[in-house]
Amino acid sequence: MPAIHAWKTFGLLLAALALSACEQSSETRVSSVEKASPKPTPDVAPKPAPDLPPKPVDAAPPPPAGKATPKTAEEAPKGAAGDAVGKPTGDAAPAAATTLPAPKPEWEADEKALIAGNTRFALNLFRAAAGKPDQNAFLSPLSVTTALGMVAAGARGDTLAEMQAALGFPTSGDAAHRALHHLQYQLQKNAGPAYDLTIANRLWPAKGFDVLPTFLKVTAEHYGADAEVIDVAAPDRAADAVNGWCKERTRGLIPRIIEASDVSPDLRLCLTNAVYFKGKWKDEFSKKATRVERFRLPGGKTIDARLMRRSGRYAYQEAECVQVISLPYKGDAISMVILLPRAIDGLAALEGSLTPERLAAFVSGLGSREVNVTMPSFKMDWSGDLVQVLSSLGMRRAFDGGKADLGGIAPVSPDRNLFVGFVKHGAFVKVDEEGAEAAAVTAVGVDGSSAPPPPVEFRADHPFLFLLRDNRTGCLLFIGRVVEPAAP
Numbered sequence: 338m339p340a341i342h343a344w345k346t347f348g349l350l351l352a353a354l355a356l357s358a359c360e361q362s363s364e365t366r367v368s369s370v371e372k373a374s375p376k377p378t379p380d381v382a383p384k385p386a387p388d389l390p391p392k393p394v395d396a397a398p399p400p401p402a403g404k405a406t407p408k409t410a411e412e413a414p415k416g417a418a419g420d421a422v423g424k425p426t427g428d429a430a431p432a433a434a435t436t437l438p439a440p441k442p443e444w445e446a447d448e449k450a451l452i453a454g455n456t457r458f459a460l461n462l463f464r465a466a467a468g469k470p471d472q473n474a475f476l477s478p479l480s481v482t483t484a485l486g487m488v489a490a491g492a493r494g495d496t497l498a499e500m501q502a503a504l505g506f507p508t509s510g511d512a513a514h515r516a517l518h519h520l521q522y523q524l525q526k527n528a529g530p531a532y533d534l535t536i537a538n539r540l541w542p543a544k545g546f547d548v549l550p551t552f553l554k555v556t557a558e559h560y561g562a563d564a565e566v567i568d569v570a571a572p573d574r575a576a577d578a579v580n581g582w583c584k585e586r587t588r589g590l591i592p593r594i595i596e597a598s599d600v601s602p603d604l605r606l607c608l609t610n611a612v613y614f615k616g617k618w619k620d621e622f623s624k625k626a627t628r629v630e631r632f633r634l635p636g637g638k639t640i641d642a643r644l645m646r647r648s649g650r651y652a653y654q655e656a657e658c659v660q661v662i663s664l665p666y667k668g669d670a671i672s673m674v675i676l677l678p679r680a681i682d683g684l685a686a687l688e689g690s691l692t693p694e695r696l697a698a699f700v701s702g703l704g705s706r707e708v709n710v711t712m713p714s715f716k717m718d719w720s721g722d723l724v725q726v727l728s729s730l731g732m733r734r735a736f737d738g739g740k741a742d743l744g745g746i747a748p749v750s751p752d753r754n755l756f757v758g759f760v761k762h763g764a765f766v767k768v769d770e771e772g773a774e775a776a777a778v779t780a781v782g783v784d785g786s787s788a789p790p791p792p793v794e795f796r797a798d799h800p801f802l803f804l805l806r807d808n809r810t811g812c813l814l815f816i817g818r819v820v821e822p823a824a825p
């Protein structure tokens with residue numbers, strides 16, 4: 338669904354989660370999240386994107402003190418402040434490019450604890466979701482983690498404990514939310530003319546559903562998520578509202594994430610997260626050097642693929658069974674790390690043995706070498722529901738209407754409980770001569786008294802694994818597997 342452009346690399350990821358009620362109440366209630374917002378004063382008025390003016394909203398009395406107040410889909414101004422972080426650059430800035438409040442310096446320790454545990458979740462998630470090793474796959478652990486982080490803000494007891502264990506979250510107080518706040522803020526802050534990285538979050542409560550002010554406060558403060566009411570009695574309009582936000586935040590590259598059939602009468606709250614990345618290689622590949630050649634597949638088969646070529650100094654390492662290279666994007670903040678098994682059929686074994694410790698060893702062992710790089714240009718998309726995948730990773734109670742404890746989101750009772758009904762995830766990537774991700778290059782001293790070693794051949798003409806990685810934190814933004822590269 339999301340898309341990345343060649344010569345420029347785009348990474349788009351959208352995750353949508355839905356909370357459903359086990360049993361619907363027949364009582365008609367007016368929810369705190371339905372009440373109209375007061376007219377904004379000049380010093381707090383949200384600034385909509387210039388091409389998407391807000392629809393006029395009738396004046397209304399202010400909500401009760403302490404109540405966060407989402408708008409309805411009809412009255413919410415498109416591009417309102419608070420649902421994205423960072424200042425995207427590039428062709429056409431998407432709406433709602435606002436910033437999170439600056440995190441406290443001490444939250445960086447929470448961030449480090451989160452990355453250490455969450456990298457294991459990222460690798461486990463990819464293995465469980467990517468399917469058979471003979472298929473292309475691409476997803477964003479960052480997007481899934483952020484969306485589930487918002488759910489965790491309302492989880493309690495054993496439900497929260499399972500989520501923390503599966504996601505690798507720190508367990509003390511609000512540490513996970515502080516960590517994700519710090520991470521999202523820094524990722525966006527570091528973006529600039531060199532690349533564009535935007536993260537957006539939003540809540541979609543059903544009309545008549547009371548969301549606790551404490552939950553709205555945490556998701557607004559730490560995730561920049563505002564809320565927009567949807568009417569589940571009109572599923573087509575509700576789905577259009579969510580998908581319209583999705584399309585807008587990904588610059589049209591992810592036009593749909595849910596269907597009207599997903600909007601059931603039991604739907605109480607939908608949470609969405611979108612991650613958009615676009616960047617250019619630090620050192621672009623020349624299109625003149627690209628040639629159509631054979632890409633080798635396990636079993637002796639081959640397919641035609643556009644293989645790009647470039648020679649230069651890169652961060653590189655090799656082991657008995659794998660070659661590793663880091664290709665930097667402009668700005669040196671994001672990198673594409675490619676893990677190329679030496680054997681044509683070695684990808685499954687590589688994925689199965691890849692742990693956070695082994696990945697860290699690969700990255701820390703990278704050294705500056707002259708490398709002749711050959712790799713395919715490619716594009717792919719992936720989408721699916723992650724409920725079964727997440728259950729297999731130990732996060733089971735959140736999806737069980739009889740056991741889930743999400744009482745931090747809304748009041749629950751024995752006969753009216755909340756649980757996660759679906760976790761939709763979609764991503765698209767496109768890589769070509771002008772764009773790709775990169776990591777910082779580590780210079781290795783070479784004895785000046787001897788001749789430099791000959792260039793290393795890095796020829797990715799068979800299946801490989803690639804990671805889009807933030808070099809400051811080691812956060813895995815995206816993970817993908819290229820088995821059959823489709824031309825961009």
